[in-house]
Amino acid sequence: MRFSGLVLGALLLLPAVAQAQTVSYAEAAGQLAQHCGEDIMRHCRGVNLGNGAISQCLAANQAKLAPNCAANHESIRMMTEARAAAQQAVHRLCDRDRAEFCPGVQPGDGNIVSCLLEASKVVSQACEAGLTNAGYR
């Protein structure tokens, strides 16, 4: 009992392992196909993923969708939005770190992200989490 308490205490003292709170675009898109593929072929034939057209089509046909698709398509869309938001947020979350660890690095060509990744052991926790959620590491 005391031993397990010690282990628990030790675990709590460890720095939190950064785990992404977002999923990849492939994962989200794969889940959409898995849950809604048949509904898409039935109700959205000829419609494509671009410009939110599939989401709009599924929403417009909400009442006709299979329960599993009806229950999940919006949350799957949010997974893609979350990854996109995380990618957009990196520069804000890592702005100070960029100034500190990547001075003089020219923006563009992924240079800033590459520099932040090289410095990932020393960047702030917010920046580190940002890089993880963006799927950059």
Next chain:
Amino acid sequence: MTAKSFAGSFAGSMADALAAAVAASALLLAAGTPAMAQVFTPNAEIVQGLSSSVDDVPGVSAEALRGLAEAHMQYEGPPQSRPPLALQLDQLAQVNVEIEFELNSAMVKPSSYRTLGAIADAMHNPVLLGYRFLVVGNTDATGTRAYNMKLSQERADAIASALTTTFRVDPRRIQAVGLGEEALQDTQHPDAAINRRVQIFNVGRAGPLPPL
């Protein structure tokens, strides 16, 4: 192609979006998942195929390739008898991706959504973040050449549109071109499935891209 994004539906804060995603993952794990066959080109394969880029890529553009393909249409006769279309793209980092389309349509079948996402993940990968890409669509020789040219362009555009809107790849990094049946991979078997393919080429550095 314009870069209309989901901006309208993008009102939620980052925290909301993250929370929703986490909740959604939990929900999905709990829900039963019906099986639907998916054809998938893995992300790692795409990243690897597109990474070994040369720095001095000659001026390859969608427009230039379109011009060559259209010029190639002057050669009449069966596909086997036409001179090959010399595109000189061999030195570029490239990958063939398996994308299933609806017959005679630019609709990507859901079975290929995961691959579309994986292409986007690859383009957002830090290794490739600084590069531009060309999406090339090809058909087999069934149907008329003009129709095949039009269909392949629409299909390449559909892929580019998904990448640049739903999956937020900067539109300045993507070009799309359809070559119809003008660049057959197997000229001896012009109707073979191998000819129906989507290729992605790394066409060099993107350079600084100011926020849109």
